Amino acid sequence: MSTTIASSSAEFDRRARRRLPGGVNSNVRLAAPRIYFERGAGARLYDVDGKDYVDHLLGQGPNILGHAPEPVQSYVSSAVRRGMVYAAEHEEELIAAEQVCDILDWPDMVRFGVSGTESVQAAFRLARAFTGRRRIVRFEGHYHGWLDNTLAAFPAEGGCIPASAGQVGDYLEDTVITPWNDLDAVRQRLAADDDIAAIVTEPVMLNAGAIEPCAGYLEGLRGLADEFGVVLIFDEVITGFRVALGGAAQRYGVTPDLAVYGKAVAAGWPVSLLAGRADLMERFGTGEVNHSGTFNASVMAAAAVRSATATLRDTDPYDHIEKHGQQLMEVIRDASNRHRLGLHVQGLGMAFHTSFGPEAPITDYRGVARTDGAKYGRLARFLIEHGVWVAERGVWYVSAAHGDQDLHDAESRIDAAFRAFARSEV
Ligand code: PMP
Numbered sequence: 209m210s211t212t213i214a215s216s217s218a219e220f221d222r223r224a225r226r227r228l229p230g231g232v233n234s235n236v237r238l239a240a241p242r243i244y245f246e247r248g249a250g251a252r253l254y255d256v257d258g259k260d261y262v263d264h265l266l267g268q269g270p271n272i273l274g275h276a277p278e279p280v281q282s283y284v285s286s287a288v289r290r291g292m293v294y295a296a297e298h299e300e301e302l303i304a305a306e307q308v309c310d311i312l313d314w315p316d317m318v319r320f321g322v323s324g325t326e327s328v329q330a331a332f333r334l335a336r337a338f339t340g341r342r343r344i345v346r347f348e349g350h351y352h353g354w355l356d357n358t359l360a361a362f363p364a365e366g367g368c369i370p371a372s373a374g375q376v377g378d379y380l381e382d383t384v385i386t387p388w389n390d391l392d393a394v395r396q397r398l399a400a401d402d403d404i405a406a407i408v409t410e411p412v413m414l415n416a417g418a419i420e421p422c423a424g425y426l427e428g429l430r431g432l433a434d435e436f437g438v439v440l441i442f443d444e445v446i447t448g449f450r451v452a453l454g455g456a457a458q459r460y461g462v463t464p465d466l467a468v469y470g471k472a473v474a475a476g477w478p479v480s481l482l483a484g485r486a487d488l489m490e491r492f493g494t495g496e497v498n499h500s501g502t503f504n505a506s507v508m509a510a511a512a513v514r515s516a517t518a519t520l521r522d523t524d525p526y527d528h529i530e531k532h533g534q535q536l537m538e539v540i541r542d543a544s545n546r547h548r549l550g551l552h553v554q555g556l557g558m559a560f561h562t563s564f565g566p567e568a569p570i571t572d573y574r575g576v577a578r579t580d581g582a583k584y585g586r587l588a589r590f591l592i593e594h595g596v597w598v599a600e601r602g603v604w605y606v607s608a609a610h611g612d613q614d615l616h617d618a619e620s621r622i623d624a625a626f627r628a629f630a631r632s633e634v
Pocket residue numbers: 268322323324325326328351352353354410415443444445446470471
C-alpha cells in the first residue's frame with residue numbers, strides 16, 4: 209500500500225506549487241530540481257520515483273553522521289516521550305551544555321537557539337552591549353543568515369547591498385565589509401572607525417567557494433580584535449563539529465570570544481548554540497542583554513546536542529570523513545580530466561568546492577565571483593540526474609556514514625554525469 213499522496217516528484221511538485229510559494233520552504237531550494245524524497249538512510253537519499261542518490265549535500269551540512277543516525281535517532285526519540293517544551297529547565301540541557309563546553313574546551317558558557325541566523329543576532333547584540341559600540345566588520349561572500357541586517361549581496365565596487373526585495377537596506381548601514389584573507393584591510397577599517405563592536409567571520413569560507421584561512425590569518429584577526437578592543441565572533445555554523453570535533457577554533461588553534469554553532473552540532477535536528485567567554489555570556493545571565501525563545505533548549509534540542517556531540521566525540525569520524533572526501537576530490541578531478549571539463553576542485557575533504565575556473569587556488573570572494581556559476585549549475589543537474597545529490601553552488605560535504613560502496617557508486621555516477629554533460633555542451 210502506498211503511503212504517499214502522489215506517485216512521482218513531478219506530481220508532488222504540481223500540487224506543492226499551489227500551496228507552497230515556489231513549491232519550497234526555503235529560497236535556497238528554489239534553484240534545485242524539484243525532487244521529493246521519501247527517506248534518507250546513512251549516505252543515501254531515496255526519492256518517490258524509486259531512485260537513490262549518494263548524498264553530498266547532507267541537508268546543507270547538518271547530517272555529519274548521515275541520515276537517521278543511530279544512536280542519536282533513538283536517544284532523541286526516547287527523550288521526547290517525556291515532553292518537549294517545559295518553559296523551564298531540565299537535566300538534558302545542563303548535561304548538553306556541560307558536554308559542549310568540555311568538548312570545545314574554550315567557551316565557559318553556551319546559550320541554545322533554534323537557527324544559526326538567530327544565534328548570530330544574539331552574538332551581535334552581546335558584542336554591542338559589551339563594547340558599547342555599534343558597527344560590525346564582516347567579509348565579502350560570507351553568509352550569516354537571512355535577516356535584514358545580515359543578508360547581503362556584494363557588488364564589484366565593494367560594500368554590500370540588500371539581496372532581497374522588501375529588505376530594509378538601512379539595517380546594513382552598521383555593516384563594514386572588507387575582503388577576506390586580507391589582514392591589512394581589516395586593520396585599516398578598525399583604525400579608521402572607533403565604533404566597531406565586533407568582527408564576524410566564517411573561519412573557513414564555505415558559503416562562497418571553500419577557502420581556508422591563509423597561514424596566520426585567524427591569529428591576525430585575534431590580534432587585531434585584542435588591539436582594538438573588538439569582540440571576535442567565529443560563525444562556525446558550517447565548520448563547527450565538521451572541520452574538527454572542536455570546529456575551526458580547534459583545527460586552526462585560534463580562540464574567538466564568541467562562536468555560533470548550528471547544523472552538525474545536533475546532527476540534523478534544528479538547534480543552534482552561541483558559545484563564549486563568561487564575561488560576555490553573563491550579560492544574558494544578569495538580564496542586561498535579552499535573548500529569548502519559546503523553543504530554546506527544548507528536550508528535543510538538548511537531547512540531540514547531547515547525543516550528537518557525544519557520538520562525534522566517541523566515534524571520532526574525522527579522519528574517515530577527511531579521507532573519504534580527499535578520495536572523492538580525486539575521483540572528481542580524474543573524471544574532469546577524462547571528459548576535459550576543466551573543473552577546479554578545492555577545499556578540505558570534509559567540505560570542498562567545485563567550479564568552472566580558475567586553475568589556481570581561489571583565495572577570496574572575488575575569485576569565486578569570477579567562476580562560471582551558470583555552467584556549474586548545469587553540471588549539478590547532470591550529477592543529480594545520475595544519482596549524486598549535490599548543491600548547485602558547488603559545495604560538497606561528506607559524512608561519517610559514507611563508505612566504500614558510496615564512493616564506488618559516486619565514482620561511476622560522476623563519470624556518467626560528466627560524460628553526458630560534456631556531450632550536451634558541444
Ligand atoms: N551562518 C553560516 C556560516 C551559515 O552557513 C548559515 C546557514 N547556511 C547560517 C549562519 C544561518 O543558519 P540557519 O540557516 O540555521 O539560520
